[in-house]
Amino acid sequence: MGRVEQDVMYDWNNIPRRVTVSSFYMDETEVRNLDYREYLYWLSYVYSSDYRFLYREALHDTLVWRERLAYNEPMVELYLRHPAYEQYPVVGVSWVQATKYCEWRTDRVNELILLREGIIDKYIAPHDQAKHFNTDAYLIYAENLDLAVDETGKGPDGKVQNLYVDPATLQAGRKGGAVNTGEDRRWVRMEDGIFLPRYRLPTEAEWEFAALAHIGNHYREIIYERRLYPWNGHYIRNDSRGEERGLMMANSMRGRGDNMGVAGALNDKADIAAPVKSYWPNEYGLYCMAGNVNEWVMDVYRDLTFEDMEEFRPFRGNIYTDYEVIIDPRSGDIELTPEAENYFDYSGKILRKPVRDEECYSRENYTTSDNRNYLDGDLESLIPNGNAEEYWVKGDRYEFESDEIKVNDPVAEGLTAENVGDIYPGATLMSGGNEILLPNGIKVDLQNMTYILPTGHEKTADGNILMPDGSMVLPDGKLQLADGSIIYPDQFFKKSTPGMYQEGNWGEYGEWGFGQFDPSNPKINKGDGITGEQMTTLVSDRSRVFKGGSWKDRAYWMVPCTRRFLDEKLARADLGFRCAMDRVGSPIIED
Incomplete structure (x- = not known):
């Protein structure tokens, strides 16, 4: 991974180096407006009464479309909600919101698997936020989702609830012998192989690997031609011989004021973002890995990360956490702490805390929880x-x-x-x-x-x-x-x-200069260098990398090696995301 294009920005933040990533899965498209609206609807339905703020926190920022000298109000009002844009990539989503979407998607997919297998009942408690399905909560605190069974050992809708300790017991019950009760059942464990790994954002190395798709450019372990874009060649137009020759390969800004060509001959056929399956996929079958919208990755941004990164699965941003629980040393019973209990009551999730340094100070591989x-x-x-x-x-x-x-x-x-x-x-x-x-x-x-x-x-x-x-x-x-x-x-x-930047406060000691917002002098609020307050660096522990180029970027940013950063709580009108998932077991598909 690393630079394959001239560093015209003189960032010097991505020197070429060889690394290895494990096999993984990735969405073939960016997350669509339709997908994100489904997420918002679920939140509004489950947290409809007391904890509405959880829904509001997930609402993406539609105001990112506004520009001081442009008329973009139709996008503010319509881009997320109107059916005409449901196949378009969701934008205005911060890194934090994208990460929470991945967590929600993990829970819904694993819940669907348990429903499909008849292990849990559907619609357990539609308006009880503490009893909706959460993967971590189920594995640790599953009795919260456990429903009573009748004399046949089945739940209210006739489905078997959870797994039985001994399948023979179920047969005995059908023949008139012993029947299943709550004591005969157990919850699904990770060892059962039913649950899928977590959805997450891809790491920067994974994203770059997936975008370049060198699968067709190697011979006997030798990559004989490094790609500039996710396709072969040095052009952003199709240079094949045939009817498609000359068509645009991706959605980008071709030049000053040129979003889509001229009337009657639109080159990329998109003034803003295009539907997620526009243009040709790369050789991994992934659409719009260059252009259309930029995409968040997991990594914390540091311009010198390439000097010290690991050779295998490189990533900067690790914060090691553990569940906020109390484990009885004798019985092994798990109990939530008072703080975790309160968090569980309104979110249905198990609170996690950073690992204490005294728990890892003697370790060889890490000595603190936060390694950003x-x-x-x-x-x-x-x-x-x-x-x-x-x-x-x-x-x-x-x-x-x-x-x-x-x-x-x-x-x-x-x-x-x-x-x-x-x-x-x-x-x-x-x-x-x-x-x-x-x-x-x-x-x-x-x-x-x-x-x-x-x-x-x-x-x-x-x-x-x-x-x-x-x-x-x-x-x-x-x-x-x-x-x-x-x-x-x-x-x-x-x-x-x-x-460092502090949420909700410009801060005398923050990145933005003065302690109080002064509406009469906007320049002072960001530090003008005249009054003695200077804006400090924007690179912090919350600076996250995004890549890929967009509909409003020049072709330079479509090169997968280029990298930029943004605070994890901010958003842009040309920035979306897609999900990834680890592949477990063998890195290849066994015959």
């Missing part, structure tokens, strides 16, 4: 192992270094000697106004954003730091006083990170 920044060249990636123990809780990171605990949040404001005791009982504001002395002896350095611990503290086996007076510093940065009361870090520090 691994070897990306910044200071954070250069911290030697052992000098800092990182704890990730709900996206906030705290570093415990020797006798100091550093909290990566900016300084809180508004504290005075008069009100500090009201906010933190028993606390004293030290001289200079930059330190708070807590009753347990901990000093909170507001300027350097650290907790300075008193002498005599010790670290317990469960990761807590015990103070001489019996109070503790918990691994997530909370302070538990001797009386059991909790002081949270956000009581001292604002929850934002310098130089």
Whole structure:
């Protein structure tokens, strides 16, 4: 993978290198408006009452069509909803929304498989969000979907509910002997081979491999001609000998102001995106891998990733998580934590949490849950192992270094000697106004954003730091006083990170310059360099790669090796996605 075209943008972000990807499946087309509307309808039906916000979060941004000096209101109003566009690729979908669509699709397909096999009942609880089918919830918490059976061992509609421990028991029941009860049944497990792997976005390496489709350009393990586009040749027109010669191979912007040619002779026959099965598929049978709309991939963007990426299944963006559950060490019973229980009650899903660093610090292959920044060249990636123990809780990171605990949040404001005791009982504001002395002896350095611990503290086996007076510093940065009361870090520090974008807040320390939006001076809001506020880099842990070129891009961006990035919560009018799935077992189809 890597550059096959001249780097006219001088990005130097995709040097050619040889990698291997496992066999996988990919949608032959981009996800259509029709598909996404089905997803929206399901959400509106299941979450129709108390948790409507889950539906609203999935609504794509139709306003991406608007341009300051163009009239695109018909697209805003009609592109998603009108039947004329149902076969067109969905756009205006963020990376986060696309990922959640993949999760939903996984659940619906696995639910359909269980329905087809007669294992669960259809329409279990159509308006009960906690009881709709979710693959993870079924595997961990399946009793939530378990329905009572009658004396014949069958469910309300006559179908067998779940799997039986011993098929012979079922036969005995039919002959008048023992019948199946709830005790005789078990839930489907992954070992049964019924469930399909998860749908997901393809990795950048997978997407590029699928787009180039070199299957017809190799001989005895030698690729004798690297492709520039998903087809042979160096042209965006069909150069074959025949009636199709000269036809456009993909939907792109041919030149300035030229979206589709001239009246009476439209070249690509599309002013915006075209239906998903327009033009010729590549040799893998995939449509529109160049042009039409750009496509999201899973990877976090770093321009130097190619220097350190793995040779096998390369991907940047791993955050290792585990289920938020409590497992009884004796019986093995699984119980949801209170937070996970609350999440399950309104979403029907099992909450996942980042793996704690103390659970993986001794591993050879990884030592922290969040590896998006691994070897990306910044200071954070250069911290030697052992000098800092990182704890990730709900996206906030705290570093415990020797006798100091550093909290990566900016300084809180508004504290005075008069009100500090009201906010933190028993606390004293030290001289200079930059330190708070807590009753347990901990000093909170507001300027350097650290907790300075008193002498005599010790670290317990469960990761807590015990103070001489019996109070503790918990691994997530909370302070538990001797009386059991909790002081949270956000009581001292604002929850934002310098130089990083924060949702819903332009942020004094955010990417967009000033802390408050000023409608009278839009330039200041993004940092104009005059008032001292500079816009920082847009490359962050939420910058995701998209590829492929679109109806509004020049042909250069249709080359599969080119790469761009966008914040995972933003969207564009020329950006869609398609799903991929891992192939399990042999990488080839056995005869």
